[in-house]
Amino acid sequence: FSDIGFKYFLESPISTSQRREDDRVTYINKGQFYGITLEYINDADKPLKNGTVKSIVMLVFREEKTQDEEVKAWQFWHSRQHSVKQRILDADTKNSSGIVGPIEEVAHNAIAFYWNPLEGQAKVNIAVQCLSTDFSNQKGV
Template identity: 35%
Template sequence: MDQSPIYDSFPSSSTQQYSHIRHSPITTSSSSLEANLRQSASSLASPQQKKHLRFHIVLQASTAVTQKTEESSLTYLNRGQAYGIDLTDKLGYDGLIQSQLVIMFHDPSHQKVALSYWDFWINQQKDPQHARALDFDANQSVGIMNVRHPGFDRVSFDWHGRQGAKLFIRFHCLSTDFSRIKGVKGIPLRICMTSQVPLTTDPLLMRHYAGSFQSIHKDKMLDYIEQSYCRVKLFRDKGAERKNKDDAKQLGKQFEKLMHESDAKHHPMWLMYNESVPYSVFGEVPAPYSFSLFDHSDPRLSF
């Protein structure tokens, strides 16, 4: 039985293995420079300032037809189907970037009982000892190196910042897998990407980006860490296509009904939904849950 922590971010062994890429142009023995970097990191722009994501992560799957404007975008996926995820570093870092993809629960109420949900799911599988909620597809992926599986619900890997990469992933769970009740409505899940890269410039120059700065390594140099996510629902077989088709039909009927009203163009329903697009861009993780992925190491999961 594997005794390694199920919830592990970036294992220390991988840090030692790639220690040669940790030396950035700002690496120095001067404690004063390190202190200046830390002071810069703590004096970044105010929370009111608009932040942007440094890493552009795009899931190659269309967003749902019925998306309410006040909610984060939603994407329907099929269990077992390979989906491509494009990774781009807007700053084009000339070295390896460590990333980790995790599937987790989206709603805070479900996150609170995540351990019991996953324990239930694992014990429903034919081979609980080797059950995985997601898998890396090596045959289709491009630019992905040093793949690691620190837990049943995640995959870690490296990619070159200047070259970019494309990760192909398969999901093995359904949104309806976490309840004993038949016919229950599927719950939304979250695909979360965490990327970590050595800081090679003054943190003040990074003030417009939404990530944070942490000292994780023995050399005490700062790393830039950023998380983004995509909200999804997982269906069996071709369920994602059927769901989108049914939603489009239902929405079409509603809009057709509105067209017969005298003031249809000013009806609030026209503003309720976002238009579907053929790809799903990862967005910034809500602040209260930004680093929850690194805080769990619970042996209760039957693994």
């Protein structure tokens, strides 16, 4: 939930096995599409300035890395793929809804799209095309 009335949720179950002091964890399968639903909760104190908004979905590392370290990790992953066209994040445009115009690839790990929150929620289906072990020469990490 954001401080300006937007609510986002990933349609995937949350892991039941976690330590009390840890954040909630959701495990997703490589290549499987999951819906992300975006909603706007109208707030008279913070009205929208425009009917159409831009949302960006970005895949990032949980551990904080510098931008340079993160780019190197993505480049390492990409260098090990069979095709230069392989994406880290794929979007299923046919099964997405409430989106205005095309879904754009804005970075090696991000997509962007426009939607009109005043007309209702939007849903975009995404698939992550990597595993955590893809970022290490050592397997089982």
